[in-house]
Amino acid sequence: MAQEITLGQLRNWLILYADRIIAEEEQLTRLDTAIGDADHGVNMRRGMEKVRERLLDPENHYADVGTLFRSVAMTLISAVGGAAGPLYGTFFLRAATSPNSGSRVDLSQFTRMLRFGLDGLQQRGKAYVDDKTMVDAIQPAVEAMEAALASQQSWAVALAAAKQAARLGMEHTIEIRANKGRASYLGDRSIGHQDPGATSAYLLFETAVAALSTSAPLKVNGQEPAAASPRSVPTQAGKQKNTD
Amino acid sequence: MHSFVNKPGDPITRSLVGMAACYPDLLRVHFNPDFVQRAQPGRAGKVAVISGSGSGHEPLPTGYVGLGMLDAACPGPIFTSPTPDQLLAATHAVEQGAGVVYIVKNYAGAVFNSDICVEELSREDICVRKVLVHDDVAIPEKANRRGLGAAPLVMRIAGAAAEEGRSLEQVVAVSERAAENARSMGFATNIETLPRSLHALPLDDHTIELGVGIHGEPGVEQQVDGIIEIVQRLMQPIVDDLPYRSRDRVVLLVSGLGGTPPLELFLFFQHIHEFLQERGILVERCLVGNYLTSLGRGGCTVTLLRLDAELLGLWDAPVHTPTLHW
Numbered sequence: 001m002a003q004e005i006t007l008g009q010l011r012n013w014l015i016l017y018a019d020r021i022i023a024e025e026e027q028l029t030r031l032d033t034a035i036g037d038a039d040h041g042v043n044m045r046r047g048m049e050k051v052r053e054r055l056l057d058p059e060n061h062y063a064d065v066g067t068l069f070r071s072v073a074m075t076l077i078s079a080v081g082g083a084a085g086p087l088y089g090t091f092f093l094r095a096a097t098s099p100n101s102g103s104r105v106d107l108s109q110f111t112r113m114l115r116f117g118l119d120g121l122q123q124r125g126k127a128y129v130d131d132k133t134m135v136d137a138i139q140p141a142v143e144a145m146e147a148a149l150a151s152q153q154s155w156a157v158a159l160a161a162a163k164q165a166a167r168l169g170m171e172h173t174i175e176i177r178a179n180k181g182r183a184s185y186l187g188d189r190s191i192g193h194q195d196p197g198a199t200s201a202y203l204l205f206e207t208a209v210a211a212l213s214t215s216a217p218l219k220v221n222g223q224e225p226a227a228a229s230p231r232s233v234p235t236q237a238g239k240q241k242n243t244d
Numbered sequence: 245m246h247s248f249v250n251k252p253g254d255p256i257t258r259s260l261v262g263m264a265a266c267y268p269d270l271l272r273v274h275f276n277p278d279f280v281q282r283a284q285p286g287r288a289g290k291v292a293v294i295s296g297s298g299s300g301h302e303p304l305p306t307g308y309v310g311l312g313m314l315d316a317a318c319p320g321p322i323f324t325s326p327t328p329d330q331l332l333a334a335t336h337a338v339e340q341g342a343g344v345v346y347i348v349k350n351y352a353g354a355v356f357n358s359d360i361c362v363e364e365l366s367r368e369d370i371c372v373r374k375v376l377v378h379d380d381v382a383i384p385e386k387a388n389r390r391g392l393g394a395a396p397l398v399m400r401i402a403g404a405a406a407e408e409g410r411s412l413e414q415v416v417a418v419s420e421r422a423a424e425n426a427r428s429m430g431f432a433t434n435i436e437t438l439p440r441s442l443h444a445l446p447l448d449d450h451t452i453e454l455g456v457g458i459h460g461e462p463g464v465e466q467q468v469d470g471i472i473e474i475v476q477r478l479m480q481p482i483v484d485d486l487p488y489r490s491r492d493r494v495v496l497l498v499s500g501l502g503g504t505p506p507l508e509l510f511l512f513f514q515h516i517h518e519f520l521q522e523r524g525i526l527v528e529r530c531l532v533g534n535y536l537t538s539l540g541r542g543g544c545t546v547t548l549l550r551l552d553a554e555l556l557g558l559w560d561a562p563v564h565t566p567t568l569h570w
Contacts, residue, residue, distance in 0.1 A: 037323050037459040077360065082298075082324040086356035124356055181352050184388055185457060187464055 003155060004104040005212050007065060013211035014072055015055050018048035020203045031196035035183035040084060040196040047080035047088070064103050065113070069096035083181060084197065087125050087134065094120025107155055110212075111145040118142050125180065129169075132178035132190065134197035140165035141205045156213040159205070166205040170198040256299045256319060263306060267566050270310050277327070279334035280306045281316040291406040291415045292316070292339045295347040295399055296326040296354065300539045301458055303567040308396055310565030313403035314347075322539070323459045325353035331361045335370065343371040343412030345419060347399050349391025350378035373412060375402065375419040379428040379547060381485040382455025382464050390457045393497045393536050393547030394426035400568065404558035418554065425550040427482045431474060432456040432463065432501060433542030454478070458501065458538040458545070475515040478546055483523065488548055490524030495559060497530070497547040502537035504544055509533065516546060529559060535567065 021028070021044045029041030051072050054060055062068040069092045077089035095117035100109035118138050127133040129140070144165035148158035173195035178184040183195065260280065264273040272281050286292065296318035297305040305317035316334040320326035335344055344365075346358050355376070362372045378386070379394035402419040410418070432453040447453065453463030454477060467477055488494060498513045500506070513532045520527055528551055536545065551559070563570060 037461060039322075039324055043321075043324055078327050078329045081320050081327045081353065081357070083352035083356055085327060086353070086360055089360075090356075124359070125352065179388075182457075182459065182461065185383055185390065185464070186462060187384075189462065189464070 004106045005110070005155065007062060007068060007103045009212055010065060010068060010105070011055055011062070013208055014068075015052055016207040016211050017204055018052035018055075020207050021045060021048040021200060022052075024200075024203065028196050028200055031194055031199055034193040035178065035186055035190045036196060037182055039082060040200065043080050043082050043084055044088075044200055047076045047085060050075045050079040065100065065105055066096040066098075069093070069113070083125075084200070087121055087197075090124040091117040091121045091138075107145075107149055107158055111142070111149050111158070114138075114142045114145060127180045130172075130176055131180040132173045132176050132183060132195045132198070133180050134195070134201035136169040136173050136176075136195065137166040137198040137201040137205070138169075140169040156209075159209045159213050163202075163205040163209045166202045170194065170202040173198045256321065259299075259302075260306070260319065263566070270564070270566055271306070274333070274337065277318075277330040277333045279316050279318045279326075279330055279337070280309050281334065281337055282309055282311070284311075286315050286338065286340065286406070287409075288340055289342050290315075290340055290409065291342045291412050292335070292344045293347065293399065293402045293406050293415070294318070294331065294334055294338065294344060295395070296320065296331055296334075296358070297349065297395075298323040298325055298353075298459075301537055303534070304396060304536045305399075307567035308399050308403075308565050310563070310569075311403075312407050312561060312563035313399050313565050313568065315406075325351065325357050328357050328360045328364065331358060332364060335361065335365060335372065339370055343373065343415075345402055345406070345412070345415055346372060346374045347395065347402060347419070348374050348376050349395050350376050350389060351391065354391075371412060373416045375416060375423060377423050377426075379423070379426045380455075380457065381427050381429050381481045392428040392430060392458065393499050393545045394423060394428060394549065396535050396568075397426055397495060397497060397547065397549045398422045400563065401555060401558050404561040404563070407561065408558075418558065422549060422555055425486065425555070426547060427485050427488075428545050428547040429454075429478050429482050430456045430458070430463075430501070430545035431467070431478055431543050432538075434503065452543065456501075456538075456541075456543065458536060460538055460541060471512065471515055475512070475519055479516060479519045482546065482548055483520075483525070486548075486550060488523075488525050488550060491526065493526045493528045493551045493556070494520070495529045495531070495547075495549040495551060496520065496527045497535060497545075497549070498532045499535040499545050499547070500533065500537065501539075501541040501543045501545070502534060503540040503542040506533065509544060512544060520548075528556060 025041035025045040032040035073089045073092035095113040098113040098116040127135045141162040144161040178190040183190040260273045292315040294316045295305045298320045300322045309317050315338040318326040318330040348358050365372050377391035377394045378389035380390040380392045383389045401422040405415045405418045450468045454467040455464035
């Protein structure tokens, strides 16, 4: 029988992601300053603080994975603004509609949720790989998950592959010219800078490895999940200190 | 002292309170979610015209609420489009059953957030149509062009058409025609003044950023030249793009980005006016001042709107907002 992860682990993943985004606010803003309008960090922090607050509120109970993701989606849509709010919001909203809304998911169901999310994201944003957007991190990661699933790999292997693919996709955005979003207004001047959206999207997969790889749930009981992941976002190919 | 603003996000609420206090007969401000609506609601059965925009572009969008323009406006955080809950609340507050037009500047965030609202409201049988403003000729690919000075001009046309009692389809059609006949381009001098803006590197005394938007971003290129050359480099792409021809009648908008004094705007305007006259383009109406800003950035955007008799009639119809009134 396929190994499953619990609703609690997914919740912990999202809290961990919120903590990473909050910790990386300045870095995301710095990336957005070079080629955008210097607000990706502040907008994502505003949204993820709200998400964190809601997930940690003991009053909130989530009956199933769909409800959990929908709650995250609606929080992001109403709190982030800009382009990132509706894009991340649509990603989680569509992931929530994937037909597996129990309180546990196996790797196949989780992968399908991410695929649903990616499809929704692309319908909303009309962006494709190499447009220099969050899709450049998410699509290769989802494809890596699908490949791992097809060869019957474990959660740990699949998530590690997704993280690696997301990282390569994120780093690849340095080399390419933006075709979508505000960075596209710069034309060739957008080359040489890492995309902030791809960076915040990479963190989704980085934190997934920490929160979901093992069936022993990461201890996140309303506090301290940030301590599990103190690293900073790698910003240039070959420069990061913590390669896996 | 450099600015009255201590931190981003903080000034918007207080600024809205100030605006409402200044124009009690024109505006009502609603908080949580934030939007501004007319003090005197539009006539029953009128198509509602709404626009959202990041803050920092004042008087856009809140200064255009009133008779003959917007029924409601939603200000987002600085340079960040408002969220769907703002647009939904504003829509519910002002729609009259005749349909709603959203005037949307073509930025990813503005488009996505209004799309979410259009989908949501269609489930409530409220018909919302989006009119996209994308007039910036500095961006080569048309579908990707930013909305600049055409935004207030299209709001004016849409608002006038709605005020006349036209149907939703008619308001959308004439607003889209206005959007299709408008072209803009901007340049920036010094960097901005607010704490949020870490953006472009400071420019030396002889350099401008050419082809900038309204979010403190660098332009598509830098240009080192005097005013005659700047006017040439700015106006030629605008005129060539539509193109605007001899005998064409236009509205000319020269909007400061917030940090250039009116004295300099008129100086600049004079050169632009000459440029157009030399080409036989007939400037029927003009606006010079801060109509669409980028906080306190230096520089301006220039917009031309080609008129036909119908558009000119709508332009001249009565308007009563904090910013435009005749």
